[in-house]
Amino acid sequence: MKARIFVTLKGGVLDPQGKAIHHALEGLGFSGVNDVRAGKLIELDVADGTSDEDIDAMCRKLLANTVIENYRIEKVA
């Protein structure tokens, strides 16, 4: 079973990487981009039957730093 973990910076946490991407897009002539926020996608290949609680614990204990980041779990069959 695969689980995709999307880790994103919380609102209000400065994202210099997103800012740099935004500037680069503008430099390429793409106007109308209001804001860019960059995050991470972590793909886990886990044993079938791994509980949601376990995946959530992985996120809280390591994959995301909940002081500054949110995470979302998407299970893929």
Next chain:
Amino acid sequence: MKSAVIVFPGSNCDRDLAVAFEAVSGTKPAMIWHRDTELPDDIDLIGVPGGFSYGDYLRSGAMAARSPVMQAVARAAERGAYVLGICNGFQVLTESGLLPGALLRNAGGHFVCRDVALTVDNAQSAFTSRYDAGEAIHFPVAHHDGNYFADDATLDRLEGEGRVALRYGESVNGSARNIAGILNESGNVLGMMPHPERVIEPAHGRTDGRRLFEGLVEGLLARV
């Protein structure tokens, strides 16, 4: 006095920190590998050095904070041992929960590597007792992720409890309230981005950092 310096794969200031410990205490610190699960008995002082532990994978300090040795560091800190985390060491201490908040990418996006002006905010701590309150000093910084972040309630509490040890005296990385170094609640754990161990000898160009180590050792000897 017993001291130790933790060594992670990717640490690169571990030897400088060991030299600083030895210079002021006269004894060599034990160098402790990240896979070790025990520290020497009755350890008094633990250094968590700068560098790029585990290649900064996932987040700076994230992997190191979960390494076996950090549980031993947490136990020693609980017991009252002094823990000094510098640069990547500060990141490791926030990631491990020994200090609040987090260190974000520098606001300007650039790696900052230069001497910076600092002010000593709290000169009462074990780490800063040899400085005067409000004293201006200069330490080098060399980091990409030094932008200290915590929510307003945490920042207010840190300030209210005198736990901001050092602040930047100039714009460096976008740190909340110009915080350069903070203490834990009991005052025996300090995390800081600037490098005191790089300014302890006249040959380094400055000696501002030496008093931090001298104050620590003095306090430890008085404690015995």
